[in-house]
Each structure stands twice: as C-alpha cells, then as structure tokens.
Amino acid sequence: MSYRLSRRDLLRLGAGAVGTAALAACAPTGGPSDSAGSQDTSQESAAEPTQIRLASFDWFANVPGIQWAEYHQMEAFPRYYEEHGDVEILWEPHGDGWSTKVLTNMAAGTAPDVMSTWPPIINTWAEKQQLLDLQPLVDLDIPDADDIFLKAGWDQCWDQITQIRMALVTNIDVTSVYYSKPAFEEAGVAFPAQDWTVEDCAQTAIELTQRDDNGQITRWGGQLRPSFVLGYFYYVEAWGGMVRDEDTLMTCLLGEEPALQAFEWIRENMWDLNCLAQTNQVNASGIPNTWTGVLPANIVAFAERSADQFFDLADAMEEGSWDINHIPTGPVDRVCMGAPDQWCVYKGVAERGNHDAVWNFVKWIGAGEWYQDNVARMSGRLPGLASSADKWPSILREIEGRLEPVQLEVILEQLKSGEARGPQLFRFQSVAEELLIPAMERIYVEGAAPVDILEDIAQQVTEAQKETLARMG
Amino acid sequence: MALRLAKRWRLGSSQKRQDLITAYLCLLPWMVGFLSFVFGPMLFSLGLSFFESDLLTRTFFVGLDNYRDLFREDLFWKSLRVTFIYAFTTVPLGSSIALLIALALNQKLLGLGVWRTIYYLPTVISGVAVSLLWLQIFNPRAGLINNFLAIFGVQGPSWLYSSTWALPSLIIMSVWGVGANMLLYLAGLQGIPTHLYEAATIDGANNWRKFWHVTLPMLTPTIFFNVTISLIGAFQFFTQAFIMTQGGPNNATLSMVLFLYRKAFLQIRFGYASAAAWVLFAIIIAFTLLFQYSSRRWVYYEGETAR
Numbered sequence: 001m002s003y004r005l006s007r008r009d010l011l012r013l014g015a016g017a018v019g020t021a022a023l024a025a026c027a028p029t030g031g032p033s034d035s036a037g038s039q040d041t042s043q044e045s046a047a048e049p050t051q052i053r054l055a056s057f058d059w060f061a062n063v064p065g066i067q068w069a070e071y072h073q074m075e076a077f078p079r080y081y082e083e084h085g086d087v088e089i090l091w092e093p094h095g096d097g098w099s100t101k102v103l104t105n106m107a108a109g110t111a112p113d114v115m116s117t118w119p120p121i122i123n124t125w126a127e128k129q130q131l132l133d134l135q136p137l138v139d140l141d142i143p144d145a146d147d148i149f150l151k152a153g154w155d156q157c158w159d160q161i162t163q164i165r166m167a168l169v170t171n172i173d174v175t176s177v178y179y180s181k182p183a184f185e186e187a188g189v190a191f192p193a194q195d196w197t198v199e200d201c202a203q204t205a206i207e208l209t210q211r212d213d214n215g216q217i218t219r220w221g222g223q224l225r226p227s228f229v230l231g232y233f234y235y236v237e238a239w240g241g242m243v244r245d246e247d248t249l250m251t252c253l254l255g256e257e258p259a260l261q262a263f264e265w266i267r268e269n270m271w272d273l274n275c276l277a278q279t280n281q282v283n284a285s286g287i288p289n290t291w292t293g294v295l296p297a298n299i300v301a302f303a304e305r306s307a308d309q310f311f312d313l314a315d316a317m318e319e320g321s322w323d324i325n326h327i328p329t330g331p332v333d334r335v336c337m338g339a340p341d342q343w344c345v346y347k348g349v350a351e352r353g354n355h356d357a358v359w360n361f362v363k364w365i366g367a368g369e370w371y372q373d374n375v376a377r378m379s380g381r382l383p384g385l386a387s388s389a390d391k392w393p394s395i396l397r398e399i400e401g402r403l404e405p406v407q408l409e410v411i412l413e414q415l416k417s418g419e420a421r422g423p424q425l426f427r428f429q430s431v432a433e434e435l436l437i438p439a440m441e442r443i444y445v446e447g448a449a450p451v452d453i454l455e456d457i458a459q460q461v462t463e464a465q466k467e468t469l470a471r472m473g
Numbered sequence: 474m475a476l477r478l479a480k481r482w483r484l485g486s487s488q489k490r491q492d493l494i495t496a497y498l499c500l501l502p503w504m505v506g507f508l509s510f511v512f513g514p515m516l517f518s519l520g521l522s523f524f525e526s527d528l529l530t531r532t533f534f535v536g537l538d539n540y541r542d543l544f545r546e547d548l549f550w551k552s553l554r555v556t557f558i559y560a561f562t563t564v565p566l567g568s569s570i571a572l573l574i575a576l577a578l579n580q581k582l583l584g585l586g587v588w589r590t591i592y593y594l595p596t597v598i599s600g601v602a603v604s605l606l607w608l609q610i611f612n613p614r615a616g617l618i619n620n621f622l623a624i625f626g627v628q629g630p631s632w633l634y635s636s637t638w639a640l641p642s643l644i645i646m647s648v649w650g651v652g653a654n655m656l657l658y659l660a661g662l663q664g665i666p667t668h669l670y671e672a673a674t675i676d677g678a679n680n681w682r683k684f685w686h687v688t689l690p691m692l693t694p695t696i697f698f699n700v701t702i703s704l705i706g707a708f709q710f711f712t713q714a715f716i717m718t719q720g721g722p723n724n725a726t727l728s729m730v731l732f733l734y735r736k737a738f739l740q741i742r743f744g745y746a747s748a749a750a751w752v753l754f755a756i757i758i759a760f761t762l763l764f765q766y767s768s769r770r771w772v773y774y775e776g777e778t779a780r
Contacts (some may be wrong), residue, residue, distance in 0.1 A: 011486065014777055100738045101739070103738060105612045106529060107528040107529055125742065127740060128527060128529040129529070149489075218668060232604050279634070280631055280634035281602060281614070282614075283612065283613075283634070283698070284612050284613045284614030284615055285614065285615065286609070286612065286615050353567055428740075430735070430739040430740050434548070434740075437721065438721065438723040439721070439723075439726050440634075441721050441722035441723050442636070442722070442723050445634055445721070446631075446635060446636060446722055446723065448636070471525065472531070473531070473533075
C-alpha cells in the first residue's frame with residue numbers, strides 16, 4: 001500500500017514542525033526535569049550538583065606529555081569532587097580570540113563563572129565592572145593572603161582604579177636572561193655576573209656579535225624581550241623614570257629625560273651598533289621572536305625570555321650548556337617583567353546562585369597547596385602561592401633531570417627581591433597603545449625615527465587619556 | 474507591500490493562495506535567519522552608532538557625535554586611505570590577472586583540468602593559513618622573494634617590517650586568491666557563442682580584434698559581477714592585516730575593519746565602532762551604486778536589445 005503525500009499534507013507537516021520548534025524555543029531551559037513538574041523530579045533537581053563553568057587555555061602546560069585540559073578533567077576535578085561532591089565543573093577552552101569572545105559573553109550575561117586571564121585584559125574587565133570583588137571573601141577565608149602569595153603576583157590582582165581584588169594568581173611569568181655558555185666560551189667572554197650592569201650587557205653583546213667575511217652579522221650578541229610594554233618599558237624604570245604617573249595612571253612620562261635615555265640606549269645598541277638583535281632580524285631567522293630556540297640555533301648568544309621554555313631548552317641544548325641570569329642593572333634600578341596569569345570570577349555568579357561554590361573552587365585553585373604545587377608539576381610554570389613557588393625548582397628538576405645545573409633559583413630571587421614586577425599600565429591602556437605602539441615601531445622596527453619623537457607622543461597619550469575619561473563621564 | 478499581498482490574497486483562487494503559502498513557507502527559514510542574524514543586528518548597530526556605549530556599563534545618546542569624532546580622528550582617515558589604496562589596487566590587479574589566467578586556461582592545453590585545479594586551489598585554503606604562509610614568503614632574510622631577488626644581486630626590502638612596503642606586500646599577496654574570479658571568467662568565456670568568433674574570422678578579424686570586439690564585450694557581465702564582489706570584499710579586508718601585521722608598522726596596514734575592530738573590542742567603544750562600520754557601509758554602497766550606474770554604458774547583456 002502506498003500513500004501519496006499531498007501538498008496540503010506537506011503544509012500541515014511544515015506548520016506543525018514550525019509550531020513545535022517555536023514552542024521548544026520558548027520553553028524554559030533546564031532540561032526535562034523542569035518540564036515534568038512532578039514532585040519527584042523537583043526533588044531530583046534539588047539533588048543535582050551545582051555547576052561551575054571554568055574557562056582556561058588548552059595550551060597552558062609546558063611539561064612534555066601534559067595536556068592542561070585533560071589534567072583538569074581527569075585529575076584535578078575528580079580530586080576536588082572528593083571533598084565537594086555537590087559540585088560539577090565544566091571545562092570551557094579559551095580558543096583563539098578568547099578575550100573578545102569573553103567580552104561579548106559578558107555583554108550577553110553568559111560569561112563563564114571562572115576565567116583564566118592576565119593584565120591588562122583583566123583590568124579592562126574590572127573597569128567595566130564585570131568581575132566579582134574577591135577582597136571580602138579573601139578577608140574572611142584567606143586572612144593571611146598578603147603573606148602567603150608572592151607579592152609581585154598578588155599586588156597585580158588588585159585594581160587601583162576600581163579598588164577591587166580582581167583575581168587570585170595562577171602563576172607568575174618572569175623575564176630573565178637566558179644564555180648559551182658555548183657562545184661565551186668561544187668568544188672568550190666571561191659569563192654574565194649576577195650584578196651585571198647595562199654597560200656590561202652592551203659590552204658583552206658587542207664582543208659576542210659575530211660577522212662573516214662580508215661584514216654580515218651571523219650571530220647577534222643579545223636580544224631584549226621583544227615587546228614594547230613588557231620589555232622595553234622596564235628599562236625606563238631602570239633609568240629611574242616612569243611610564244606614567246602613579247596617582248592617576250594617565251600622565252604619560254615617556255617623553256621625560258630618564259625614559260628617553262633608556263630608549264636611546266636600546267636604540268643605539270639595536271640600530272647603530274646592532275649588537276642587540278632587532279625584532280625583524282630574529283623573525284627573519286624563521287624562529288619566533290619569543291622563543292628560546294634562538295640560543296641553540298646560535299642566532300643570539302643571550303636573550304631575555306619568559307620563564308616557560310625550560311623543557312624545550314633542555315631538549316635543544318646539551319646539559320649544562322645554558323643558564324639563566326638576572327636582567328642587567330640600569331643606572332638607577334634593576335627591573336623586569338613579573339606578570340601573573342590569574343583566575344577571576346564573573347560578577348554574574350551572584351545571580352546564578354553558585355556564588356559560594358565558585359568561591360570555594362577558586363580558593364582551592366588559587367590558595368590550595370595541592371593545586372598550586374601542580375601548577376609547577378603539570379604546567380612547569382611558577383606558582384603564585386609562595387610555599388609552592390619555593391618547591392618549583394626542585395619539582396622542575398624532578399621532571400627533567402637535565403635542569404639540575406640550571407640556576408632556576410635566579411627566577412625566584414628576581415621575584416622576591418622586587419626586580420620582577422608588574423608592567424606600569426595606563427588607566428586606558430589600549431588608548432595609550434594606539435599611539436605608543438606605532439611610534440615605537442617607527443623607532444625600533446623600522447629604525448626610521450629618533451627616540452625624541454616620544455616627547456610629542458607622550459603629550460598626545462596624556463591628552464587621549466583625559467579625553468577618554470571625559471567621554472566616560 | 475502588505476496591502477498588495479492582501480489584495481492578491483483576496484483576488485486569488487484557492488490554488489493561488491496555496492501556492493503563495495507554499496512559497497512563503499519555503500522562504501521562511503531564510504527570512505527568519507536574515508531578519509534575526511543580519512537585518513536585526515544591522516538595525517541595532519545603526520541605532521548604537523548614535524550612542525556612547527560599551528554594552529556593559531553605560532549607554533547614552535550622543536546624536537551624531539560619534540560620526541563627528543570619527544571624521545576628526547586622524548587614524549580614521551589613515552585607515553580610510555589604506556583601505557582605498559588596497560581596494561583600488563587589488564581589484565584591477567586581481568581582475569586582470571584572473572582574466573589572463575582564464576584566457577590561458579580556455580585554450581586547448583595539456584592537462585587542462587590539473588591547471589584549473591591548481592589555480593583554484595588557493596581559494597579553498599583558509600585566510601589564516603594563507604597569511605602564515607605569506608609571512609614566511611615575505612621574510613626579509615629567509616623568505617622566498619628576497620632569496621630569489623638575491624640571485625640577481627638585488628637586496629629585497631623588509632616587506633612587512635617596513636611602513637613603505639607592508640601595504641604593497643598585502644596587495645601582492647591578494648593575487649594569490651584570484652582563483653575564484655578566474656573560474657567565473659572561465660565560465661563566462663565558455664558561454665560565448667562560437668558563431669560570433671566564426672563570423673569575426675570570416676570578416677578577417679585577427680586574434681586581438683576577436684578579443685577586443687567579441688570576447689571582452691561578451692564577458693562584461695562577468696567582469697561587472699567579479700569587480701563588484703571583489704570591490705566589496707577589498708573594502709572589508711581584515712584577516713591578512715590582523716594576522717600578519719596587526720595594522721603596523723606605524724599603522725601602514727590599518728584597514729577600516731581593523732580600525733573598527735580595535736575601537737570595539739580593545740577600547741570597548743561599540744557605539745563609535747558602529748559609526749565607523751556604517752561609514753564603511755555607506756562607502757561600499759556608494760561605490761557599488763556608482764559602478765552599477767556606470768554599467769549601463771559598458772556592460773552588454775546578450776538578448777537585451779531583443780527585449
């Protein structure tokens with residue numbers, strides 16, 4: 001028997017499908033238990049675990065063979081459930097363009113409960129009142145917080161403008177000098193001393209720079225951290241200057257004499273003497289500018305880099321052939337980047353009803369020793385909790401025996417001595433960068449302008465900060 | 474529109490009414506999608522352009538201030554200049570090269586299918602992958618171009634690291650994606666009736682005259698379509714600049730879309746960015762209409778005179 005579907009039938013079916021879809025779309029979310037409405041089901045839903053949405057980076061772990069997402073879901077979360085069986089944690093990977101996506105989620109009110117982030121992105125979220133102030137909770141549950149966290153990281157969890165505790169520290173990244181011992185030995189140059197100065201640094205770079213018969217450089221002596229804000233701006237402080245004023249964070253001081261002297265020191269060594277490699281010279285090697293691969297490739301003899309590539313270096317270089325040192329001391333100070341990755345909480349948890357569960361979890365990952373030890377063990381990064389940070393060198397050496405001769409303790413010293421500190425950010429950082437980055441590119445990427453163009457740019461930055469504040473009312 | 478529909482409904486037979494319902498039911502999914510995800514957001518964005526808004530904490534009416542501030546901002550004019558240079562260089566360049574390749578691939582060549590596939594292949598590769606590939610090609614020291622120039626003793630420029638060469642680099646790179654245009658030209662070429670060429674041959678026309686008096690006029694609808702679509706795309710260029718140069722150095726590759734992206738997502742000024750988006754929309758519409766208007770003079774549709 002066959003049945004022929006008439007057009008009328010088709011229309012009925014279509015109308016039925018559209019109606020069903022519309023009803024389904026208008027129905028409240030929450031799964032089948034909500035729609036059933038019986039007493040039994042409501043009891044079931046009462047027993048359902050409280051959900052916490054956690055957004056973080058899949059690429060975060062540097063330890064070979066460890067996947068950050070997998071570690072959390074297979075090990076960290078089950079461990080947490082042992083003590084908090086009433087909670088379910090949902091892992092949401094921060095993909096490409098994560099900060100943009102989180103921002104749109106915030107506008108829609110659908111941001112994750114707990115999020116990985118770092119400055120200055122977190123400062124923008126704080127300024128836009130999207131974060132839960134953790135300070136009252138810290139006061140209650142972690143009263144010794146000022147003592148148990150590394151100061152460099154902990155201080156940067158406080159927002160000076162909104163006066164809130166924005167986050168707890170996941171880990172801290174520090175800029176140090178990584179150097180190739182064979183490069184120094186071949187050139188007959190002494191390894192950098194712990195208290196080396198910028199003069200020593202420039203002289204060492206000159207001596208280590210190699211040229212071929214045509215005068216073409218085949219290896220540069222050194223390279224500074226290839227970032228204007230997280231690298232070059234720290235030299236301003238080393239010369240006794242400031243990036244911006246301390247009170248309003250809006251007056252740009254990069255046109256002042258100490259800043260110009262610092263910038264000129266960098267420019268001269270990078271462009272006139274070229275003993276410090278330019279960004280495009282390193283890019284031209286095909287090795288990413290931020291990577292320590294420049295050492296085994298013998299593109300530079302020493303380089304300022306992040307504290308996140310020990311295992312790669314141990315693989316790429318012979319054991320004992322590389323080491324770590326402090327940043328050179330400037331005429332006034334010795335200073336480098338020490339910036340945290342952070343866990344922050346979306347303000348929406350107050351309405352979502354999982355506020356307490358979220359805080360308990362954040363406390364566990366931020367201040368709990370098991371999790372913080374595992375920041376070192378699973379990611380290789382330096383934990384924000386001081387007691388875990390102290391164990392960090394030995395944990396890394398347990399994982400990778402070839403790190404035994406490497407002075408990992410230097411990085412801890414940099415943090416504890418105050419050498420490693422947060423970047424001096426403007427109140428409206430992206431507004432400042434819109435003017436500063438092109439100017440810095442003209443000076444350092446193109447070598448097409450003198451540093452004193454910053455006198456004018458600094459004034460423009462200050463004006464732009466004021467205009468932005470005025471516009472915001 | 475509604476009145477017309479009601480009238481048609483009243484006057485139409487039962488069969489016609491059913492046809493009308495069927496037609497609108499078939500159109501419904503697209504219309505819902507268009508209204509929800511295109512037209513609705515566009516209207517919202519137009520409204521937003523009259524507000525100072527971060528969409529998070531504050532939204533207040535500022536009238537035309539966003540537009541006024543936009544036209545006073547140097548960076549906006551710089552991004553406009555970059556966008557115009559890019560659009561009015563890449564479109565003629567890309568269209569000409571696509572046409573040349575299409576003409577070549579319209580001949581009886583050995584392995585024609587393979588050649589056509591090779592030229593079309595870059596079009597199906599994602600913009601991000603293409604950008605990463607060209608980053609290596611433009612590498613000043615280890616890149617393909619400068620190594621090739623070095624064979625002739627020419628020292629290549631710094632390409633993406635030079636404010637002089639960064640935009641030309643992106644323009645050169647745009648030629649990589651001419652495959653899609655080429656395919657349309659090829660289809661257009663194959664649609665030209667052979668009797669026109671036969672008649673031209675009988676009249677004693679050489680190859681150049683056949684191209685000029687037969688091929689090109691018959692291809693004008695395809696050229697018109699290709700150039701219009703390419704122009705709209707070129708005005709919206711973003712991915713290459715975002716991935717390869719971030720608009721630098723010294724804003725030399727700051728396109729308008731990158732400019733408005735920065736304003737929206739870095740400075741969190743959604744009202745201002747919306748104003749920039751609508752200015753860009755107006756520019757694109759203006760040039761499209763202008764081109765459409767000019768097409769009456771140079772685009773030839775076969776059969777049009779018969780109508």
